[in-house]
Every structure is written in structure tokens, then in C-alpha cells.
Amino acid sequence: MIFLFSYGLTALILLAFVVSYLRDKRRIRVGMLLTSGLLLLAFSLMISVIQVADDNAAVMYAAAFGALAFVVLLPLLVIGTGAGLLYNARILWRKEGFKPKNLLTLGLGLLIFAYLGLLLFSPLWTDREELALPIGLMTAVTAYFGFVFLCYLVSCVLYNLVRPRAPRDYIVVLGAGLKGDKVTPLLAGRLKRGIAFYRKQEDLLYTPPVFVVSGGKGSDEIISEAAAMRNYLLEQDIPDAQIRMEDQSVNTLENMAFSKKIMDAESGAGKYTCVFATNNFHLFRAGVYARKAGLQADGIGSKTAFYYLPNAFIREYVAILSMYRKWHMLLLGTLVILFGLMALVLWWSNRSLGA
Template sequence: MFIARDVVALIVYLASIILLNVWISKTDQEERLRKNLFLTGGLLSLYCLIAEIQQRTFYLVIPLGFYALFHFFYFRDKARLRNGWLFNLFLVSLFVYLGVLSFSSISLITIGILGILGVFALLVLLFGLYSLIIFLLWNSYLVFKRESRSLANLLTLILALGIIIATVIRRVGPDLVPGWSEPLLFIPTAVLLYLFLVFWNFLSISLLYQLNDPKPDQDYVIVLGAGLINGERVSPLLAKRIDRAIAFYHMQSRKTLSPPQLLMSGGQGSDEKVPESVAMKNYALDQGIPDEEILIETHSTTTLENMRFSKDIMEREKPDGYKAIFASNNYHIFRAGMYAKQVGLKADGIGAKTAKYYLPNAFLREFVAILVIKKRIHIIMGVLIVLGCIAVSLLQLFVEWYAG
């Protein structure tokens, strides 16, 4: 009975996925991903519900409850780090639930899912640290070769060196220091583990935020500026931001015959010949966007100012209210969303694709910026980690002294 149920469920899922992807084959990648995730989640929930009805159990309400909690807070305020913790809490509850269902209803499908995840986890435990170091070193080489040699572009190298140093301290340190002081050697590892958890949370919510699907009823698309080539020409990275906004402009125009205005936001740096927004407007004009459909904001020098000054322009243009979104590179839109919220601008972001080799360094740079924004809590946690290791060392010293 259970085998027949699972075979039918698997056939239904595969057929549904194939038909869906044939149907949406001409849509963009983000839209296909959203619909595939929705279909997979819906069919998995339906399968689990049928399996539980057969067993007369209702454990499914636990992960669904955590998802409902995440869903409520996420769509209430998307650009919040707490949403990442809520989503990961949902994932943990889901994996525990799948484990319970695997044995309570003899579910071959959930056993297969957990088996695949288990193999992956085993590979991470066996080779993850060394693979990560090799990957970071290789990625740092690519970034160093293809991008400017600034500190911001060396973050993957810095992280790799930090992991190597912490590993060496943990391996060699115990042979060089008294036994009671060994917990002190754990400080670098503990700090890295804490930062990994925070980074995982940031990465989770940042990737989810990229699934934004704004309605084609916007009045404005804010395009966030970036540095210019030779102080006057749009860089490839900035061009992708503008192209993303233009793509939304055309999509809304096709669906509603009322395209949004593009608001180019970016001031003039000390090494730039023209404001970024002027160069951005010229690029958009070359792409066929009418002059009257482009506004410029020429005073901002940071993402926070992008949002604040753009908000002032939109409120002046439409004092009775407006709808707006913003466009930037995919790794940047979550932090930009945090700044939009900070200035009271109700707008979600749409992300432009970034070269794959640059993404690890880019996400690390965004993570460092997030750490700075929330620096107080992270400093407190760092101090607590250090004090905890010191306390354990002193306790071991006291035990050794008392025993001796």
C-alpha cells in the first residue's frame, strides 16, 4: 500500500514539474524558480497530509505553523534579518518532521529526501573545511585577476587565511600550551562558528529576498548608482542594474500600457567627471527609453542617501502617493531594502545578475556591511565568547590546582 502510494506520488510530481516547465519555458529564470518551488512545496505538503491521514496523525501542523510564522513576518516587512532565523527554524522543523514521517508511515519519498541530504551532510563533514579553503583561495585568485586590487575584493582570501589560522591553532596549539589554557585556543574557532551562523542567516534571507515578484503597477523604478569607468561611462556592473530596470519597464508597459518612470540615483564622486545618474540616463537613452520617462537624482553618495533623496523626489512628483521598487545587483538588494525601510520608503528590490565568480566576494562584502550595521550585538557576542573561554580556562586551572 505504501509503495503504491509513493510511486503514484512520484509520478504525479514528475509529470507536474515537466508540464509546468513546458508551460512557463518562455518566462525568466526567477519566475520559473518561484513556480517550481511553489509547486514542489504544495505537492509535498499534500503528500504528507495524505500520509498522516492514513496514520491518523497530524504532525504536519508543526512545520506548517513555523512556515506560517515566517510568512506573516516576511510579507509584513521583507527586509529584516529576523526573517532568516524564522525561515531556518521552519527548515529545521521540516527536516525533523520528515524524519518522523519516514518511520511512522514508512514513507519511501521522505526517506529518499533525507538520504540525499544525509549523503550531502556527510560529504560536508568529511571534506567541507578543506574544500571550502581551496574554493576560497581559488575564488580570491579569480577576483584578484579580474577585478581591482582593493581590500573589499580580497575578502575571500582573508576568510581563507582566517580559517587556516584557526585550524592550525586548534591542531598545533594543545602541544604548545598548558592543558588548562586549551579552551583559549578555541576562541578563533568559536568566533568563526558564530560568524558562520550569522552569515548563513544573512545568506538565507538574502536569497529569499531575490524571489521578489513586484506587481506591474509601479510608478517608479529607482536604479541605484555605482562607480563609473573613467569617471564618465557606465560600468558593466552598473549596466546590469539599468538593464534590469529597463526589462521591468518593458514588461509593465506590455501588460498595462503604462510604464514606470526610471529614477536614476547617484551623485558625483571626487574622481568622476559627471554624476552617476547622468551617465545612467545617457545609457538608458541609448537603449531607447524616452527622455521624459527618466528622472535623475544627483546628490547621493551612499545607498542610504540613494533611498532618502529618491524618496524626496517621488514625494515631490506625486504628493498624493506612489508605488516604487528599486533595482540593483542581486547580492545588494537585501541591504538596500534595509536602507529603504530606514528612510521610510516602502519599496522592494529586483536584482540584476552578477558574474558567478564575483558572487562569493560580493556576498561577503554585503555581510561585512550588515555586521557593521548591527555591530553592537556582534561585539557583545564576541566579548561573551571570549569571556566564556576565559572562564572555562580559569575553571580548569582551579581544578588542576585543587587536585594538585
């Protein structure tokens, strides 16, 4: 009976995922529904295996071996992840320099090892019972953020699989900082991705799309990002008549909103089609901001050096957490209250027993 309910709930969640995905791929709930559905499916299969194992010794031994392998491999996976993050931080510093924004892999790697060190004081193998609830709370918080990160990664993968097709009226290229008055390799990758889409549309004999290069001038920049991108496109033989500049934005949401104003003014609201070009790690969050700005557009992502991806994805994840911080604070606050009530109940019980 339990496994039937479990399979039914799994089917319901996966159906909700399909509906949400078809309605709008640019929502974090799409990844949450798919992740939850797959985890529940794994749980349902485990229940089925246990029921079969009661009547089949071979299946029982195979299930026991699988459970043992999971117990052994999970800690190794966590340790390997922490070590990999620290190693990646070293590579990132060597290639990109020691900058605050490049410290995320180092910080997460150190947090993983700090948490593993804390588990050494767990009541499971020590007599420090007073640490049970604090360690339990930290484990619950870690599991929560780990689950949200997994959902975020699933959302990113799903959105990167979207392939917008020609023809489109506009290509919005999002800014990403400059080196002097020139585009950085990161920004050049975005522009090259947009140019590839432009050339493909030309080859299909459609009217070429118009570029909207979006990015203002930072306090440490000589010219605006939009101006530098325009110069790059001109060097790549893109006609000036096919370029529009949006040079007032300072973040991704403004990139989308201000670019939309330009396209609305030129073509009329809702009377054009467009795509936006950015790096693959930034694609999903950019899509979320496009939705918030009311822009009906999906993205095309440029490839990023592999060593840069872990730090970039962590930074994007932190930005997504900040975007929905009220919900996360509410859920974490609920966790803290529950563990606080448990601590109060235990204290009262110990006091009653002492009396």
C-alpha cells in the same frame, strides 16, 4: 517526550517565520527564523530516527552510516570551501585587478586554513590542554559567524525570489561607480534590468514608470553617476520626460532617502508605488536600507558574473554585520565572558588540587 517538544518548537519557529515574511521580507530575522526552524526540524528528525533505530537494525545501520558520512564529508567540505575561495580570488584578480575590495575571498580562504591548522594542536590528539579553551572560543565564534552568514544567505535567496509586478509609478536605479563618464558593466546591468521592467509595463498598456537615477559624483569621477545613468537611458530611447536625477547621494541609504524625497515631492508621500533596481547580490541589503529610509519598495535584481559573486556576497555580509554591530558585539562579548569564567574556574580547581 523530547521529540514532541522539539517538533512543537520547530512548528512555532516556522510559524514565526511565515508571519515575519508576510509582514516584511526585508529583515535578517526572516532568514534567521527559517534557518533555525529547518535546523531544529533536522534535529527532530534525527531524534525520531534514533528512537526508531532502537527497534530496527536496518534503520540503525543506515543512521550510523549517515552519521559517519557526515563526519567524513564535513572536513572535506570545509577544505573544499577554503580552496574554492582561494581559486576564486585568483580569477577575480585576473578579471577585475588587484584591489583591496577584491581581497575578501583570499582573506576568508586563508582564515579557514589557518583555523584548520590551529585544530592540529587540539587537545583531542595532543597533550596541549591549555589550548582547549582558546580553541573552544575560536570554534564558538566561528560557528556564530557561520550561522549568521547562513541566515544572511537564506534571507538573500528569499528576497531574490520576490517578483514585484507592474504597474509601478517609479523605478529607482542605484548607482555603482563609473568608468570615465560612462556606466560600468555592473551599473549597465542594473539599468538594463530597470529598462526591461519599463518595457514590460509598456507592453501591458500601463502608463510607463518614471526612472529615478540615484548616485552622486565621487572624488575620482568626472560626472555624477546619476548623469551618466541618464545619458545611458537616453541612448536606450527612454524619453527625458521619464527620467529624474538624484545626484547628491554617496551610499545606499542616501540613495533611498534622497530618491524618496524626489518622489514624495512629485507625487505626494505614500501616494505612489515604486521598485528599485540593483544587482542580485546587493538586493537584500538595499531592501533593508529602503525600509530604514521609510520607502515602501521591493527590488528587482540584475544578474552578476558568477566569478564576482563570492567576493560580492562576502562584502555584503560584512556590511550587514556592521549594520547590526551592536548586537553582534554584545553576543560575542557574552561568549568571551563565559569562556573567561570557565578558564577562571579551571584555574581555581587546578590550584585547589595543587594545594
